[in-house]
Amino acid sequence: MTPDATILAVCLVYMAILLGIGFAAARLTRSPEDFFLANRSLGSWVTAISSTASSESGWVVLGTVGMAYTEGVAALWYAPGCLFGYWVNLYLVAPRLRREAERTGALTIPDLLAARFGDPFKAVRSVAVAIILLCLGGYVAAQMTATGKAMVAILGLTYTQGIWFGGAIIVVYTLMGGFRAVSWTDFFQGAIMAAALVAMPLLVVAEVGGYGAMLRALAENDPALVSVWGKYSGFALFGFVTGLLGIGLGYPGQPHVLTRYMAASGDEKIRQTQVIAMLWGVLVFYGSGILGLAGRVAMPLLGQGGDPEQLFPLLSRQMLHPLIAGVMLAAILSAIMSTVSSQLLVAASAVSRDLFENTFGLARGGRASVLGGRIAVLALGAAALLVALEEVRAVFWFVLFAWSGLGAAFGPVLLLALWTDLLTRNGAIAGMVTGFGVTVAWKLGGLSDRVIYELVPAFLLAGLAALAVSRLERRRTRSRLPA
Amino acid sequence: MLSDFLASLHVTERVCWNERERAPASRFRPPDPGPRTPDPGPRLCPFFATMRAEVTVSAPIPLSTHVFLVVVPALIAAAALLRFLLGGRRDA
Numbered sequence: 001m002t003p004d005a006t007i008l009a010v011c012l013v014y015m016a017i018l019l020g021i022g023f024a025a026a027r028l029t030r031s032p033e034d035f036f037l038a039n040r041s042l043g044s045w046v047t048a049i050s051s052t053a054s055s056e057s058g059w060v061v062l063g064t065v066g067m068a069y070t071e072g073v074a075a076l077w078y079a080p081g082c083l084f085g086y087w088v089n090l091y092l093v094a095p096r097l098r099r100e101a102e103r104t105g106a107l108t109i110p111d112l113l114a115a116r117f118g119d120p121f122k123a124v125r126s127v128a129v130a131i132i133l134l135c136l137g138g139y140v141a142a143q144m145t146a147t148g149k150a151m152v153a154i155l156g157l158t159y160t161q162g163i164w165f166g167g168a169i170i171v172v173y174t175l176m177g178g179f180r181a182v183s184w185t186d187f188f189q190g191a192i193m194a195a196a197l198v199a200m201p202l203l204v205v206a207e208v209g210g211y212g213a214m215l216r217a218l219a220e221n222d223p224a225l226v227s228v229w230g231k232y233s234g235f236a237l238f239g240f241v242t243g244l245l246g247i248g249l250g251y252p253g254q255p256h257v258l259t260r261y262m263a264a265s266g267d268e269k270i271r272q273t274q275v276i277a278m279l280w281g282v283l284v285f286y287g288s289g290i291l292g293l294a295g296r297v298a299m300p301l302l303g304q305g306g307d308p309e310q311l312f313p314l315l316s317r318q319m320l321h322p323l324i325a326g327v328m329l330a331a332i333l334s335a336i337m338s339t340v341s342s343q344l345l346v347a348a349s350a351v352s353r354d355l356f357e358n359t360f361g362l363a364r365g366g367r368a369s370v371l372g373g374r375i376a377v378l379a380l381g382a383a384a385l386l387v388a389l390e391e392v393r394a395v396f397w398f399v400l401f402a403w404s405g406l407g408a409a410f411g412p413v414l415l416l417a418l419w420t421d422l423l424t425r426n427g428a429i430a431g432m433v434t435g436f437g438v439t440v441a442w443k444l445g446g447l448s449d450r451v452i453y454e455l456v457p458a459f460l461l462a463g464l465a466a467l468a469v470s471r472l473e474r475r476r477t478r479s480r481l482p483a
Numbered sequence: 484m485l486s487d488f489l490a491s492l493h494v495t496e497r498v499c500w501n502e503r504e505r506a507p508a509s510r511f512r513p514p515d516p517g518p519r520t521p522d523p524g525p526r527l528c529p530f531f532a533t534m535r536a537e538v539t540v541s542a543p544i545p546l547s548t549h550v551f552l553v554v555v556p557a558l559i560a561a562a563a564l565l566r567f568l569l570g571g572r573r574d575a
Contacts, residue, residue, distance in 0.1 A: 076552065
């Protein structure tokens with residue numbers, strides 16, 4: 001068997017496993033609680049690894065590796081930033097979110113917010129759904145594009161074939177097994193990602209002579225590559241470091257991650273989830289960074305003649321037996337596909353559960369609700385596939401705001417709602433609108449490149465707006481009461 | 484960015500893969516401590532030129548780099564493990 005045929009065979013087995021999981025999960029999916037939240041039955045390993053895998057797309061296996069290759073040690077500021085986000089999610093959000101979701105019967109984040117604040121005019125739910133659809137709609141289409149192009153690169157298909165093949169597999173297993181299938185496949189994919197991002201850095205560091213030799217070689221090439229502050233100083237350094245640390249602020253606002261905590265089967269599972277997810281994060285984030293640093297020593301000319309983001313797949317193919325290289329390339333597909341299936345399901349739940357059932361009062365409960373969810377997955381998945389095939393640029397515009405828009409809109413509101421009684425309904429709406437609005441305005445104003453990553457000011461301003469409006473509303477209410 | 488990468492990946496991989504088929508020997512070598520002469524052999528794949536010939540002097544590595552790359556992740560992992568092992572049930 002030729003190396004390419006071996007790699008192809010491994011990737012096809014990987015796809016078959018995903019479909020198998022989808023069909024197995026479908027047999028357990030009977031109620032809306034099953035389809036949208038796996039009947040709150042997830043164990044700690046699945047909750048932990050599926051939540052982390054769904055939050056890390058191709059960015060972690062390709063982008064961060066390339067960034068460490070280019071920037072050196074300083075690029076790894078993203079790692080403590082992301083781990084801070086994990087900590088906030090796992091220790092501050094997850095335990096209370098799970099309990100609140102169970103108490104209120106919420107199946108989605110808009111469900112939970114509506115239950116928490118009371119929502120007689122459906123305003124809280126409508127604003128939340130609009131932001132989710134604006135952010136995730138384009139994101140799903142863009143990830144479909146990435147899936148298709150990964151298929152082109154790895155399986156040698158045409159772009160159109162790649163989109164249809166990759167997209168169809170994602171849509172089918174999401175549609176069949178709903179939340180349970182997405183969580184199980186994400187667990188499987190997250191395990192592959194972690195294995196790849198532990199094994200590859202170890203191999204490449206050993207190849208270049210070990211940890212000390214790697215750093216010495218980098219320092220010889222350019223001393224800034226081994227500096228924690230990189231080539232930056234003054235305000236540029238502040239912007240660079242706070243920007244990378246600020247990525248972590250996005251985690252408490254990602255609905256496709258938060259719903260995993262809502263689906264955990266109990267408090268003890270969340271406690272186990274905390275340690276598993278933190279360790280997974282340490283391995284993956286530092287693994288990808290170290291891989292980029294070692295790759296700079298192993299392939300110093302890649303930065304001049306090619307794209308450093310190619311480092312992981314290139315090294316896999318060059319260093320490993322085709323069988324193992326196939327697993328490594330499956331890890332890239334895993335990173336992309338685990339994110340897109342999670343986002344697709346959350347977007348579908350926003351349409352079927354939040355919009356049609358709870359806002360328009362259609363198809364409530366039981367099998368009708370599951371059918372509605374499946375139709376929404378199929379419709380949104382098909383729309384995303386068509387957008388990806390046609391490469392509609394206007395849709396991809398929203399991708400720019402997806403992570404920071406969701407993070408700023410939902411993060412501060414959820415944290416305040418779970419930990420304080422300070423927020424009112426209008427305060428929550430003000431927080432969500434301000435978070436999303438500031439993200440878009442900051443980005444369009446070019447301030448993200450010139451000053452600081454948009455999520456940092458948007459997150460802070462969203463929290464302030466939520467608190468200020470809540471306080472004003474309470475004061476006005478008090479002044480209306482008779483003395 | 485990702486799409487550009489993926490689009491170009493196929494061609495680049497093919498080039499390097501073919502070169503590897505022809506020249507499987509010594510792609511990566513650890514930098515030796517002593518002085519070396521550059522490898523005179525042809526570099527069939529430009530992406531796989533190693534830096535072994537350039538590393539002749541031990542450059543000082545700041546302590547903060549080791550703290551950043553080794554101590555910080557070790558502390559984070561240890562803190563998560565310890566918190567789990569020692570209880571930490573208050574918020575869970």
